[in-house]
Structures are given as structure tokens and as C-alpha cells.
Amino acid sequence: MAPTALTNNIRALRFQAGEMTQQELADAVGVTRQTILATEAGKYAPSLEVAFRIARVFGVTVDEVFSLPK
């Protein structure tokens, strides 16, 4: 099973958001910390709903969090 092709900036965005921890982000999004960990590592592609929630936590668009390299 290949990891997702999506890349993300979650780590950088967490850093910019005052060193937000994975657990804090998970609580804000409504998923487990392990899901954030897997998403950040590029092993799991979250649903559109979770992607929007992550973007909303950081106050950015989904495009700024996730991208699909050509």
C-alpha cells in the first residue's frame, strides 16, 4: 500500500502557530493525534472534511496546507 501522493505544510503551519503540538491540532480538528501524525508524515490522506478543518484551524486555505505535485 503506497503512501499518499499529497504533500502538506502542517509541520510548518504548526510551527508558525506558536509551536502548536500535534495533540492540540488533533483536538481542534476532532481526530486522534495518530491521524495528525500519519497525515503530517504523508502516509495518510485525510478526507476533504478533515482537510478543511485543518485549514480552518490555521486560518488558511486548503491549498496552502495540502498540494498535489505534478
Place this chain on the structure above:
Amino acid sequence: MIFADMNKQERIAWVMAAGHLLIAVWLINNYMALLTLQDGILTNSPGLLPLSLKAIGFSIALEIACNIITHRKVDAVDVDERDRSIAFRANHVAHLAFGGLVCIAVFSLIPWNVASIQAVSTGTMGGALICLFSIASLSRRAAAVVQYRMGL
């Protein structure tokens, strides 16, 4: 401690995998000991029905305990979409494993024929199906554990 880094569903998957492994090993070990060959028919000594009922009972008890723990709220988020996705894929693996094992069991009758086994009694076949179901249950939990460990 590796357990501390797991979410609740992964811990449950580990415990269930261990439980199903114990049941499968115990069941298959006892089932094989009951098999006998009489006039070319592979049959079983008395005791298959109680053994099967015990195995089914243990499996049901394990699944009920798992369901109770799964639905008891401990953390803010106990189950999320990734857990459901892993459970879905693990179920798929179990269905494939069960189908594959049934095919292997059926086609293994051909080489058995060479080994002077001409038929298999209905009870023995039923027992074999319960063994295969037990292995499929184990494969479901093992598949979930592997996916959690791979971080998928």
C-alpha cells in the same frame, strides 16, 4: 513504552489479535487431535461439537468485550476516520483470507484422495470451517495492527 504511543483503537487491535491468536491455536490444535481416518473417510472422534461451541463462545465473548471497550468514551476522540478506514481495509483482508482458505481447503481434497482419503465427514468439514473462520478473524486484527504500525 510502545503502548503509550498508541491510540485506543490500536491498543484494542493488539489485544484482539492476541486473543484471536490464542483461540485459533487452541482450536486448531484440538481439532487436529480429533481427526481420524475410517475406511477412507476423514472423520472426527467425539468432542468436536463441544470444542466448536467453546471456540465460538470464546470468540463471541471477545468481540462483545471489544465492542463494550470501543464504545466506552475515554479520550476526547476515540474513533476517527482513519480508524474506520483501517477497520474497513482489515475487514477486506479477512474476507479475502477466508475465501482463499476455503478454496485451499476444498482443493486440498484432490491430493488427499491420493493419500487414501476418499471423503470427509460433514462434522469434520464444519469443524474445519470454524477453524478457517477463526484464522480469518485473526487475520482481520493482524491486518489492523500492521496498518497501525505502518502508520497508514
